[in-house]
Amino acid sequence: MTQDSSYGPTRRYAKSVGITATGQYYPERIVDNHELSKMVDTSNEWIVSRTGIHERRWVEPGVGSSDLGAKALEMALERRGLKADDLDAIVACTVTPDMLFPCTAALIQTKSGASRAYGFDLNAACSSFIFGLSTAAGLVSSGACKRVAVVGCDVMTSIADKKDRNTIVLFGDGAGAAIVEEVEEGLGILDFEHRLDGRGAPFLYMPAGGSLKPATAETVAANEHCIHQHGQEVYKNAVRDMAEISRVMLDRNGVDPKDLKLFVPHQANNRIMEAAAKRLELPLERMANNIAYYANTTSATIPTALHQSLEKGMVKKGDYVVFAAFGAGFSWGGMLLKWAY
Ligand SMILES: CC(C)(COP(=O)(O)OP(=O)(O)OC[C@H]1O[C@@H](n2cnc3c(N)ncnc32)[C@H](O)[C@@H]1OP(=O)(O)O)[C@@H](O)C(=O)NCCC(=O)NCCS
Numbered sequence: 001m002t003q004d005s006s007y008g009p010t011r012r013y014a015k016s017v018g019i020t021a022t023g024q025y026y027p028e029r030i031v032d033n034h035e036l037s038k039m040v041d042t043s044n045e046w047i048v049s050r051t052g053i054h055e056r057r058w059v060e061p062g063v064g065s066s067d068l069g070a071k072a073l074e075m076a077l078e079r080r081g082l083k084a085d086d087l088d089a090i091v092a093c094t095v096t097p098d099m100l101f102p103c104t105a106a107l108i109q110t111k112s113g114a115s116r117a118y119g120f121d122l123n124a125a126c127s128s129f130i131f132g133l134s135t136a137a138g139l140v141s142s143g144a145c146k147r148v149a150v151v152g153c154d155v156m157t158s159i160a161d162k163k164d165r166n167t168i169v170l171f172g173d174g175a176g177a178a179i180v181e182e183v184e185e186g187l188g189i190l191d192f193e194h195r196l197d198g199r200g201a202p203f204l205y206m207p208a209g210g211s212l213k214p215a216t217a218e219t220v221a222a223n224e225h226c227i228h229q230h231g232q233e234v235y236k237n238a239v240r241d242m243a244e245i246s247r248v249m250l251d252r253n254g255v256d257p258k259d260l261k262l263f264v265p266h267q268a269n270n271r272i273m274e275a276a277a278k279r280l281e282l283p284l285e286r287m288a289n290n291i292a293y294y295a296n297t298t299s300a301t302i303p304t305a306l307h308q309s310l311e312k313g314m315v316k317k318g319d320y321v322v323f324a325a326f327g328a329g330f331s332w333g334g335m336l337l338k339w340a341y
Helices: 033-037 044-051 065-080 104-112 128-141 198-203 217-221 231-251 270-279 298-311
Strands: 017-025 029-032 055-058 089-093 118-122 148-155 173-182 188-196 260-265 320-327 331-338
Touching (some): 017 128, 017 298, 033 044, 044 270, 065 089, 065 173, 089 104, 089 128, 128 148, 128 298, 128 320, 148 298, 173 298, 231 331, 260 270, 298 320
Parallel strands (some): 089 118, 089 148, 260 320
Antiparallel strands (some): 017 173
């Protein structure tokens, strides 16, 4: 089944729902390009020129995505002046769950002490966080929940082959969190558009360890529990789809790109992000960018890049903000917000 490339009308929630606080957490260990050049046949010059990445964070053994996620959530709750008990649900966005089951949301629930919350995991690869945000907003808008935490957390080093120069240089570990609640009328999420196209599956995937090809000694020996990627195919689709879906967000809501205060693209590669911003005719100062220090943290890139931009004062109440994501699936999505605080 092919994808319909046309986009329909604005998707609106019945109530005004938005992000009311953010948080982040990274492990302490910094691995720079020089350290990586001792592990695989690469160089600082190659990595910086092809990706814009200088360093990334790696967890120590024994640390899972839920550990990072719980700490990011703790910061978001503190910023909002809430207790974990105030949460109705936790949506854990991750491609690297601590284990296949129970869900990572359950582990975050217990680590953060959110005694009233239910929750679940959501995996749409690098699009997970914005798919999670729109899901959480639906729960709040319907009245099913008052406060939902969306936590993007990934330990990419658990699935990146430390001997494969094609992938190990690109990824890092980290977590970001957002609290989703009803906000002042007219603010919050104004529109979103999400897409999937499974024809992209062979270009970015982990072949074994799932139901189709359960783990065996052979699959482990063949490194089939690691990321397999066709970099150029991913690159081409990411630039086109992130730029196009962001343009749709602006056009169908009558927002001039000049009035966009912050563009938060998935942080996969600086060249992809800059190419998408160029297609939107946006100055780079208005693009959230943390790839140099943290690399691609999958579900955590958008909430952490957003959090850092908010800390720098790049956005104030009433400003237009666009999120754009692209990842395995292929999956991609855009979201337009009028900042709520
Ligand atoms: C991966 C990526 C950086 C590669 O950059 P590129 O300019 O497309 O490079 P190419 O794929 O043409 O590879 C060129 C050469 O560099 C080599 N190479 C790959 N990784 C390398 C590394 N870390 N160090 C040195 N050389 C490397 C390749 O083996 C290839 O060598 P060959 O020509 O001898 O076969 C780029 O394609 C990319 O960023 N793609 C998107 C990846 C992504 O974002 N994935 C996550 C999406 S959510």
